[in-house]
Amino acid sequence: MTGVTDSYIIAGRVCYGREFELVDAEIEVEKGIIRSVNEISSAPDQWIFPCLFNAHTHLADTVAMDAEIKQGMTLSDLVAPPNGLKHRILNETPSEIRIDAMTESLRFMKRSTTAGFCDFREGGVNGVNELKTALRLSGTGLKALILGREGGEKIADGIGVSSTKEGEHVLRLAEETKKRGGFVAFHAGEKDNRDIDNAIDAQPDLLIHMTHANDSQLRRCADLDIPIAVCPRSNHILGQASSKDNPPIRKMLDFGCKVLLGTDNVMFVQPDMCAEMSFTYYAYGLKSEEILDMAVAGSELINSPFYIEEGNIAAFHTVNPRASNLRFSRSPEKSFVNRVAFTDV
Template sequence: MQEAKPYVVTGRALLGEDLREEDVTITVSEGIVTSIEPASRTPGRWIVPAFFNAHTHLGDTVAMDLPARGSLADLVKPPNGLKHRVLAATPRAELVRGMRASITGMLATGTTGFADFREGGPEGVAALREAAAGLDCRPVILGREGGEEVSDGAGISSVHDVANAEEIVGEARAGGKLVAFHAGEKNPDDIDDALAFEPDLLVHCTHATDAHLRRIVDMDIPVAVCPRSNWLLGVAASAARPPITRILELGGRLYLGTDNVMFVQPDMLREMAFTATVYRARPEEILRAAVSGAGLAGMSGYLEEGQKANFLVINPLKNNISFSRDIRTTIVKRLDSSSICQTVLTMQ
C-alpha cells in the first residue's frame, strides 16, 4: 500500500543487503524509509523485504495445467508453440482476467514486483498494463513482436529464435530500455550469441558452462534462474542445473523467477522452498535472489534508510513459525501467505 502520511512499525527486521536481524522501529514518510531506529521489547512482528519475481510469463495463466506433451520447443517456442497457439485463441478480456488473477496471487504471497516477457506485441503489453492497473505492484514489462517499443524493454526468446535480434536490441538501447534474453535453457549453444549483445538480464542459463559463467560474472550480468520450471520441463534433473551454487561461488548476481504460469504457480515462497531443498544454497543467498530482482525496476528492494518502502509485515504468532531460531531460514523454507499481515509499497 502507498502511504500518504508517516507510517511506523516496530518488529524484528531483516535489514540491508546482508539481511541482518535487528529489533527496530521503522518510519516511512512519503513512501521513503526515513528512519530505522533500535527498539526494545518489540511486538511479535517480523519486517522483511518484499519479493520480486525476476521472470514470468503471466499470459500463460489461461493455459494453466493444460494437458501437454512434447519437447520444450513444441510447448513454448515462438511463434507456433502450444502456449502461443492458446494465447492467440484467447479473447483479450479472458487474457486480462487471467493475468490479473496471477498478479493478485503474487501479491498475496509477498511479491510486489515482477519482470514479465509479454507476448502479443503492443496489444499484449497493453493487456498486461490493464491487468495490473490499480494493484499495488510494480511490473517490468519486456515486450516482444513489436511490444518492445511500448514497454520497458525487450524480452527476447533464444537469440536463435529471433531473426532480427540485432535490430531489436539496437532500438531498445536507443530508447534507454532493458534487454533480456532467454539463454542456455535446453543447451548452452545460444549463450555466447546472447552475451554478444551485452544484455541487462539473462534468464535460465540452465546449461551454462563454467567458462560461460565466468564471462557472465565478469560482465556483471544478473541471471534469473527458474528451478521449478526447469525441472517440470525436463531441462534439469539435479542440483547441478541451473548452476546456482557455481554462480554464487563466482560472486555472480542471482535472481529468482518462476517462469511460465502454464506450468508453475507464480509463488516465490514455493520457489524459495524448492530451491533451498534441491540446491542447498544458504537461506540468505536464496532470499537475496528473491529480492534483488527489484533492481530491474530501478530500486534496491532492501530495507535501508533513504530507500523506497517495499516490505512485508509478518505475524509469526499465526502458526508455529513463532518458534523460529533463524528468521531468514524460516522465511525461505516455511513462510506461507497466512502469516503476511501487511504489505508496505511505494508505487512512485
C-alpha cells in the same frame, strides 16, 4: 504491504539491509519512503521482511494453466514461438480473458509478498497494453518491468527475446531497443548452451535461465556484470534440470554472478516466490540468506530496491509467528525462506 503514500511507524523483528541482519527495530515511513530504522530494546512479536521481486514471469500464460500435455512433447512443442502449445492457447483466447487472467495472477502475487516483477510479454503492442490494463484493474500497485516483442518492445520498458536461435533479426531488435534506452533481456541456455554466447555478446541487461551454462559462460557474465534470473521449479517441471547442477546456481554465485529468482510460466508454475525460495533451498543446498537476496535483488532492475534501508521505498511485509508453529523458529530468516507460505503474511 505498504502504500507508496503512507506515513507511519511500525516495529518488530526487522530483516535489515543487504546483509539481512535481524534486529529489534522501529521503522519510520514518510510518504512511502523509509526515513529511519532505529534499534529498540523491545519490539512486538512480528517479523518484518522485505517484499520480493519476481525476476521472470509470463503472466499471460495464466490462461493455459495446467493445460493437458501429451506424452512426448518437447520444450519447443510447449513454449517455442510461434506454434508452441502456449502460443496457440494465447492466440485462441479472447483479449478480455487474457486480461482477466493476468489481473488475477497479479493479485495472487501481491498476496504472496511480491511487490514487483519482470514480465516477458508476447502479443506485440496489444499484448503489452493488455498487461498494462491488467495492472490498472488489479489495484495492486505492483512495480512492473514489461518486456515486449513483435513490436511491443516499442511501447514497453524494453524487449524480451525468446532466444538468439530465432535469428539475426532479434539481435538487431535488441540493439535498436538498447539505442532507445530500453531494457534488453534474453532467454538463454534453457535447453542447451548453444544460444548463450550470442546472448552474452549482445551485452543485455538480463539473462534468463542459463540452465546449461558452462564455466566460461558464467565467468563472462560475472565479468560483464550481467544479472541472471534462474527459475528452478520451471526447469525441473519442464525436464530441463535433474539435479542441483542445472541451473548451476552454486557456481554462478561462486563466480560472482548476480543471481535473481523468478517463477517463469504461469502455465506450469504458480507465481509464488515463497514456494520458489523453498524449493530452491531444498533442491540446491544454498544458504537461506543467498536465496533471500536472489528473491529481493531483482528490485534493483527497476532502480527501486526493496531492501529495508533508509532512503528505500517501504516495500516490506509482516509475518505473525504467533499464528502458527513459526513461533518456535530459532531462525526467522531460514524459516521465512523455507517454510513461510503466503497465508502466513
